[in-house]
Amino acid sequence: MTLPKVLTIAGSDSGGGAGIQADLKTFQELDTYGLSVITAITAQNTVGVQAVHPVSLNGLNDQLESVFTDIKVDAVKTGMLVSADYIQSISTYIRDYNVNKLVIDPVLGSTSGSELTKNEAIDELKNSLWPLATVVTPNLIEAARMLGWASINTVSEMEKAVYQLHEWGAKSILLKGGHLPGGESVDLLYDGHTLTHFPMKRIDQPHTHGTGCTLASAIAAGLAKGNSIHDAVSMAKDFVTCAIREGFSIGEGSGPLNHSAYRHRQ
Ligand SMILES: Nc1ncnc2c1ncn2[C@@H]1O[C@H](COP(=O)(O)OP(=O)(O)OP(=O)(O)O)[C@@H](O)[C@H]1O
Numbered sequence: 001m002t003l004p005k006v007l008t009i010a011g012s013d014s015g016g017g018a019g020i021q022a023d024l025k026t027f028q029e030l031d032t033y034g035l036s037v038i039t040a041i042t043a044q045n046t047v048g049v050q051a052v053h054p055v056s057l058n059g060l061n062d063q064l065e066s067v068f069t070d071i072k073v074d075a076v077k078t079g080m081l082v083s084a085d086y087i088q089s090i091s092t093y094i095r096d097y098n099v100n101k102l103v104i105d106p107v108l109g110s111t112s113g114s115e116l117t118k119n120e121a122i123d124e125l126k127n128s129l130w131p132l133a134t135v136v137t138p139n140l141i142e143a144a145r146m147l148g149w150a151s152i153n154t155v156s157e158m159e160k161a162v163y164q165l166h167e168w169g170a171k172s173i174l175l176k177g178g179h180l181p182g183g184e185s186v187d188l189l190y191d192g193h194t195l196t197h198f199p200m201k202r203i204d205q206p207h208t209h210g211t212g213c214t215l216a217s218a219i220a221a222g223l224a225k226g227n228s229i230h231d232a233v234s235m236a237k238d239f240v241t242c243a244i245r246e247g248f249s250i251g252e253g254s255g256p257l258n259h260s261a262y263r264h265r266q
């Protein structure tokens with residue numbers, strides 16, 4: 001027996017809802033084999049991020065070397081990338097080992113406002129990793145920050161943003177509308193030819209910690225299984241929607257999703 005192999009390069013969330021923990025749960029639920037390279041350890045819970053401890057650059061490189069020299073991964077997903085030198089290293093491995101299914105979730109900060117990838121790293125991300133991506137999945141805040149815009153608040157502003165972000169060389173962009181005001185959360189996928197809207201009635205749910213990580217990981221699992229980007233995104237949207245519907249409370253703040261909800265759906 002064999003399973004498609006999916007690698008996440010991301011930060012650890014001690015609360016278990018986002019980062020590496022969300023990614024590995026998602027890979028498992030989608031019948032793929034999950035591997036992990038950890039960029040940083042975050043001391044985090046449902047209330048916020050209390051501390052960030054990046055692993056050393058040597059520690060990062062050792063993990064990358066161990067995985068890539070032995071295991072042929074089918075797809076890679078990246079999350080929290082810490083700083084420009086970490087991004088440089090990761091880009092080198094992605095290029096040298098011909099990874100051709102790459103999902104970049106350009107995590108810049110947590111919902112509670114902690115910096116998870118340094119602002120100065122945006123240029124490195126844009127120049128070295130972005131052009132290698134099958135898809136980049138910014139939320140509205142990340143997209144606005146990377147474009148140098150004050151904010152993105154409407155679907156027509158989202159359309160303008162997705163076209164501009166596509167010019168930076170990724171095969172496709174999925175701009176997520178989870179933070180859009182109003183009753184709908186629309187995601188836009190642009191692959192250079194077709195713009196696809198994925199509209200979704202907003203689920204009234206306070207427990208949404210880790211939605212972005214979960215969506216990007218589900219896309220990576222779908223790609224690893226040989227699906228097209230459109231089919232992978234469509235499946236990933238169903239996966240995250242089921243998981244959000246069954247989000248639950250584990251502490252004082254915003255709780256995690258239920259990653260097994262998609263498997264148990266009717
Ligand atoms: N309340 C909701 N109802 C339905 N779908 C949602 C809701 N919130 C987020 N989503 C969906 O979840 C996915 C993640 O979107 P979002 O914009 O929240 O990402 P993010 O901000 O990167 O996530 P995170 O909160 O993990 O940082 C998108 O597909 C979005 O449409």
Ligand SMILES: Cc1ncc(CO)c(N)n1
Binds near residue numbers: 044107109209
């Ligand atoms: C480790 C980590 N990665 C990503 C996010 C964004 O949800 C988070 N809160 N924590």
